[in-house]
Amino acid sequence: MQRKVLLINPPLYRHPIWDPIRLSQPLGLWSIGTHLLKHGHNVRLLCSEMQGVNNIQLYDTSGRQLDKGFKQFHAEKVADFKTLDAKQFQVKYDEYSNVFSRIGLDFGAIFDEVSSFGPDIIGISSCFTCNHQSVVDLARFLKNKFPETWVVVGGQHATAWPDALLSTASNSIDFIVHGEGEKVFSDLVNCYGDKAKVKLLAGVAWHESGITKINPRPPFFNLDDFFDLDPSLLEGQGYTNARHAYPTEGRKFTDMLFSVGCHRACCFCFSPIMRGKLRSLREDNIRSLLIKLKEYGYEELVLQDDDLLVGDNLNMLLRLFKDYGFRWQNNGGVELEGLDDDKIDSIIESRCRCIYVPFNPRNIKDRVPTLPEQKKLNLLRKMCDAGIYVISSGIYGIPDISHPDHFVDDMSRLSDIHIRLLKEGYCNASLVLPLSILPMTQWWNVLERDGQKDFVYDRQGWLDYSIFAPQIRPRSIGKDKFVEQLISIHQKIDAEQVSESWFSAFASNA
Template identity: 25%
Template sequence: MRIGDAFSLFANPEPDSDRVITLIAPPVFFSKNSYSTPLTLPLGLAYLAAALEKAAYKVKIIDCRGADADNVRLTPDGRFNMQGMDIKKSIKAIDPKTDIIGVSIMFSQEWPQVRDYIKQIREAFPDASIIVGGEHPTAMPEYSLRDCPAIDYVVRGEGELTLLDVVHRLRTGSVVEEVAGVCYIANNVFIETSISARMADIKEMPRPAWHLIDVEPYFQPNFTMGISHGRNMAMLATRGCPYQCTFCSSPSMWTTRYVMRPVSDVVDEIEDHVKEFGANSIDFYDLTAIVKRDWIIQFIAELDRRNLNITWQLPSGTRSESLDEEVIQGLARTGCEYLVYAPESGSKRTLEMIKKRVNLDNLEKSIRIAVKNGIITKVNFIIGFPFETRREILETLRFVLKLALIKVDDCNITMFSPYPGSELFRELYEEGAIGEIDDEYFALLMTQFDFTIARTFCRAVNPWEIVLYRVAGMSLFYGLSYLRAPGKIVRLITSVFRSRFQPHSLFEQRIFDFAVRARRTLLEKKAAS
């Protein structure tokens, strides 16, 4: 089915009805010891809302995280932080005429808190149909439905057309259970239909429905995924990832189909963001933005032709195969300021084991060119894979220090966590290494930004030893990075206290984030005393 046909086939059967579909982005939940809390625009919900509006449905979005972005506090149990609108306040904000509620659940570590939130929504709206989607329910549909009976349906994978079909059937009284990409419980039996087909021509999709969201809170300089320029806007140029890394849940969510939007369509949207929102930086949230060299060359040429004079960034990580000197010079010339490489390991054996098809020599060469061209560069690594030995972890750390010496700006070293939907999760679960899936398991997934948790699945190396390698690796990286350029230390210290802070690396961005939160907490305590 063509995308355009779906908007007619699944159009609102009651266009004059006042019934409302409410889509909800829950508050953000993260470890109370976290050193980083990037706040990202709810791009997926905005796309879903746009598809529903295109089919003439009345849609509202409750964006809990952006609606009260400055409100960071502990959860009632004191174990985690939550950011965004108060739970009860957000439920009161749901339009009473709502008959269908959609909840986005992207990250599994937030599941226990979002589950409890959905239960409260059910209490307030006992007759509404509750549908959930996103990375977590796609990876664990049966678990999500059984752990939270308040949910009626799970929409798996790419959600726009599946949700349209489900909504149309609910409004017409047809059989929802026949829709591809839907999971549900019937008579205590878990039922999963065939996976829905990926969209082939995403140019036919309407642009995200940003008019349903207040985007201004996301333009604060202390909450951003990349380097803040004050008005960073989110976009997608591609969908999916063609690779099959064993630690990643992307194949479960997107399959391995990789779809690119036409270059002209992407640049048109950039221009629209500049005109409508005064955007001065574009953050591409793509899983793997640069795969096809021909596409990125065309993109660079179109930016050159239009002379937009805007900064753009790739904060999610990308491949290095297409990033040769010609491409990187084009990136720098057209305003690409921030580029994240994701080698994941400095060990060739580890790369083979996790199916990460990357050549470290070529990657290093690409990084050197990016640094030479003045692009802020970051590298992502994971240590503590189940099969890794001490030697392989140390190979990664040696590669990290090598990159520090060539003046890479940022580095993140995380400890491996078995993420639902990934190949390694399935292997570890089947062999009993993970144990029971419960709230404690999901709390374990908070380790990405928390140095105080030492649970690992590495068979050869002690958990606290891995924590030590992580801390030592990042400390040595930034120590070397700043010692090689001592002026950066002075710049960082002085700029944090200026009224207009402009970071020159993600490390500086996070230092500023922390300073802003600490300052705000101090002022709140003074006001309360």
């Protein structure tokens, strides 16, 4: 039976001091929406963050809106960042530790949309732990106004920590879909009206008498059987200006993944837990996706694949981009280890515009990555010289779990490496990412096991789960000291590069 399903990308709650506003196409909702359309359902998408992108307010955690507008706050913050020393900045902005910025449609506008469509089921995306509170607030609002409508939540955060969502949403969430959503959510929609039947499905979780019940996930599916995107779903949602990627000079663009999963299992990353080992789409399916996107006027793709360099995928993609005239950039990150002269030549020839090469630690014992060998660095410079915008990043504060006392020294050493990369022309920009512990990653599991013996973080400090905000620190180092150190690194890096609003919270032009 045909059902009405409204898929909502929730407003964004961000740390006002540390976070740039990063918004992009919700590929998960787009994919599950496409799958439902194919099964004959009536589906609408509401990207409330993007549609309300100019509606930014500051709130404190008790829900009170601050008198100061976001624009004024940001301008003052950037001016202080440039003139105060790190300690003065830390002291002055400490008073904002209970404040968040909310970007997106207000509840009145969301209410109007839901009322006019009258869905049977509302699906909310919960991809980021840092946006936990936004999902909870939205679910509560919707359940209160539309008690008969099922509220279902899915995404990476919902997958990692369903209990956190279900316990804090006070019965406003009917079901969580954890893991890949296309098939499970479609089965759930088909069970509409019969909750007992939903509770038999693999990959769903729910609250019952105050207890979270979780049915195990089904096995990973064959990507070609499910992944497809109907461009009509995203029309009119406002994704024309890049908010996280290198600006596209007016070309219509979208984020895209042609593969999921990763051959590595880095200790801080949730992707391999979410998606397992690398699975790639077949060439004929990529071709038909590109043709569809072309028909809808897309000209540039921002690749978010986690494992782009493995196998022959890159060459195949570059060939297809050429066939269909797509420009492209990479935002998912490529490993320096996997680059060589041949690959760099193909990348340059393909008119790639921007590439992200993070310098990551690999396992729990890794401390500061050393500067890569000169041969590899030259590859980066070759791309810069060819006009590709090269971005790197370092994760600051990697805990050598056995040596919490290394923390501050390691941050300084890492910062020196990135400043050298910038000064010597190996990259155009470097992003400062303080370590955060994402739910259910290897790091998280170690800290849960140790009971935060040497390192501390607030498990429910939702905003701090963003990669840009300081989250975890050694017990022996106070939060103030940690924040001060990080501000100082931002200031040093900012002196060597133009900090752009799409990657820095301290850019003048946000």
